[in-house]
Amino acid sequence: MRGKVLPVHEAGHDAMTNTLPDRAALEWMYSTMLLAKMADERAADEARKGLLAAALYPVRGLEAVCAAMGVAMAPQDQMVSSYRNLGDALSRKIPLRAIIAEAYGRMGGTSKGKGGTMHLTDNERGLIATTGIVGAGMPLAVGLGLAAQLDKSDRAIAVTFGDGATSIGAAHESFNLAALWKLPVVFVCQNNQWGEHTPLAEYAANPNLAERTAAYGLHAEAVDGFDPMATLQSIGGALDRARAGEGPSFIECRSYRLTGHSGLSDYSYVPTEELAAALARDPAPTFRTWLEQNGHVDAATLDQIEQTAVETVDDAFAFAQQSPHPSPDELMADVYASPEGVPTR
Amino acid sequence: MTTVESATDTKQMTIVAAIQNALDIALGLDERVIILGEDIADPIGGVMKATKGLSTKHGLDRVRATPIVEQTIIGTAVGAALGGYRPVAEIMFMDFLCQAMDQIINHAAKSRYMSGGHSPAPIVVRAMIGDSKFGAQHSQALEGWFMHTPGLKVVMPSNPYDTKGLLLSAIFDDDPVIFIENMGMSYSIKGEVPTGDYRVPLGEASVLREGSDITLITYGAEVHPSMAAAQALEGEISVEVIDLRSLVPLDISTCVRSVSETKRAIVVHGSTEFCGPGAEVATQLTDRLFGTLDVPVARHGATYTPVPFSQQLHSTPTEESIIAAIRTLRQRDAVGQHPESI
Known part of the structure; x- marks a missing residue:
């Protein structure tokens, strides 16, 4: 168990069919991948047109990982995410309306428009925190894991972060502490191969992040993050171990960032061949082909899912744009639980 | 209370x-x-x-x-x-x-x-x-x-x-x-x-010593040299000492009540005087009591230096430096000028 590093399943979907979820779950996964892709692209369009004033961190390339987390995680499980959180939020079944309204800073958003795109939270659906600080979610997940362990609950905690976050001290402190205390935490590294604008191999002496993290005495494995079935199996296994009291896991989901680091940022520095190879495995269309070719879901149903996704995205943006702005009294609300005597400016 | x-x-x-x-x-x-x-x-x-x-x-x-x-x-x-x-x-x-x-x-x-x-x-x-x-x-x-x-x-x-x-x-x-x-x-x-359970509420200052000539507003460790300074000046200057106890929330009302009587105040603390908590307290007192004060509210905080190792160098207020600050304020009160321009 300790220090186990598995190879990446470069072969694609056919490698992992022994844990096939039921048809409803497969349909949900496809729908979620589509929503992540389409909402992401729509948000970028709105920002480009000057109609959406929000920092955007695209999730294109991570759709399969997010869909897999949505199926693997149980309703009582909790998640800590980062600024690149659209797919994570969908995996927790947070309505797209609330996600997009938060991006518009409206009352219909997850935080009444006071958190914004980098700070989606929905306690009821188990998205406990999203942080805009690289790597800072991992200590929070350790704390949530401690709470779950003290509660003797069957709750597991998943924390998502990019490959860039594995460089920061908080990550290494958290790997050690979670392993030391055998906490029910799954570290889900959404490795998109780029730390901001620097490729992994240029900032890590050992770019095999799973191998590096295994040294902390936790279960670490790498998986093909473009393969939703393989990713589902890896994350599901990690959650099972967490619930069984076997401690934390580090799952390095190897993917590729299909866009710039942030909303409208330059992407010209990315090698053309690498990007083309990654785009050839674009999660949602690749998954559709696989579902159809293997007879898991028929074409008419997939067409219907696509049509529904288009409508859901349109509806979410319309809802967000019509949702009221926070009233002026929201400025001072929620700073303190008991604000008696604290300053007002 | x-x-x-x-x-x-x-x-x-x-x-x-x-x-x-x-x-x-x-x-x-x-x-x-x-x-x-x-x-x-x-x-x-x-x-x-x-x-x-x-x-x-x-x-x-x-x-x-x-x-x-x-x-x-x-x-x-x-x-x-x-x-x-x-x-x-x-x-x-x-x-x-x-x-x-x-x-x-x-x-x-x-x-x-x-x-x-x-x-x-x-x-x-x-x-x-x-x-x-x-x-x-x-x-x-x-x-x-x-x-x-x-x-x-x-x-x-x-x-x-x-x-x-x-x-x-x-x-x-x-x-x-x-x-x-x-x-x-x-x-x-x-x-x-x-030995049992009791609570001191956050945001309530405590008047440790009553006095009529000047109010020392302080907290934490600096309460002790402030009390010693007040004691040392007994008979000469009547010093009231307020322990803020919490800084957020800040009990400015207790300070205002005291300084509206003494009309003179010094905020004493161990963090740097520049941009220290005393600046906030002094401003809030001045906002409320401007025109009734005999002298502007003074601050006596730490020097704008790292804390020196040498025991002979004192960056934070001591009983002696607090006494000196009180005397300086009295002198200014009498002359009506900033001590550096006297």
Whole structure:
């Protein structure tokens, strides 16, 4: 168990069919991948047109990982995410309306428009925190894991972060502490191969992040993050171990960032061949082909899912744009639980 | 004004004993209270022994010794608070909070606001101001940094009674609290403390000494040289001394009541005078009392230097320097000019 590093399943979907979820779950996964892709692209369009004033961190390339987390995680499980959180939020079944309204800073958003795109939270659906600080979610997940362990609950905690976050001290402190205390935490590294604008191999002496993290005495494995079935199996296994009291896991989901680091940022520095190879495995269309070719879901149903996704995205943006702005009294609300005597400016 | 709820017996306690007693009571009252920190479990019981016996009595699950990982101690505390617990994190020397600033400022303080009120993080961070014999990285008074961060409460007691009552209030407060102790007072300051549960509310200053000529407004360790200075001037100048006890919330009303009578005030503290808490207190007093004051409100804080190691160099206020500050203010009052222009 300790220090186990598995190879990446470069072969694609056919490698992992022994844990096939039921048809409803497969349909949900496809729908979620589509929503992540389409909402992401729509948000970028709105920002480009000057109609959406929000920092955007695209999730294109991570759709399969997010869909897999949505199926693997149980309703009582909790998640800590980062600024690149659209797919994570969908995996927790947070309505797209609330996600997009938060991006518009409206009352219909997850935080009444006071958190914004980098700070989606929905306690009821188990998205406990999203942080805009690289790597800072991992200590929070350790704390949530401690709470779950003290509660003797069957709750597991998943924390998502990019490959860039594995460089920061908080990550290494958290790997050690979670392993030391055998906490029910799954570290889900959404490795998109780029730390901001620097490729992994240029900032890590050992770019095999799973191998590096295994040294902390936790279960670490790498998986093909473009393969939703393989990713589902890896994350599901990690959650099972967490619930069984076997401690934390580090799952390095190897993917590729299909866009710039942030909303409208330059992407010209990315090698053309690498990007083309990654785009050839674009999660949602690749998954559709696989579902159809293997007879898991028929074409008419997939067409219907696509049509529904288009409508859901349109509806979410319309809802967000019509949702009221926070009233002026929201400025001072929620700073303190008991604000008696604290300053007002 | 303090409330004593269920305390009849009292005992002589040091500040460390008062902290240990408060933590023991809190752990007994509420299973959600847990403690995290370096070396806090028995047999060590913390570097200052403030958690001595607690892991033995309440279990290693709830009184958890951690590796030397300040930012992850605080991050873990914030996460556990998000998970429904009331963690108390011990961070030895206050200077080490620099290691944990991201989790304190970006997470603990803002979590409630950024989530629209859904995800509060009611943690207590205990840390102490050290002693100059440890040099400049173990002796800074950094309370001003935390006062500058909306979402945090900042508490700084001066005696065992307040320490216990304020710590219990802080632990059961629904907001994150930075609770600042002082190494020099830990064992030297003793007092009668009720052995049972009682709370000193956050945001209520205490008038330690009444006087009619001038008001010293202070808190934490500087309360003691301020009291000594007031005593030394007895018969010559009548000095009132106010212990703020908490800086956020700040009890400006008690200060205004006092200074409206004395018409002269000096704010005394161990953090730097420049941009220190005294600037805020002085401004608020001037806002309310301008035109009725005999002299502008003065500040007497630390020099704008790192804390020197040499015991012969004094960066923070001493009894002698406070007496000198009082005399300077009196001189200005008589002459009507700033002392530097006299």
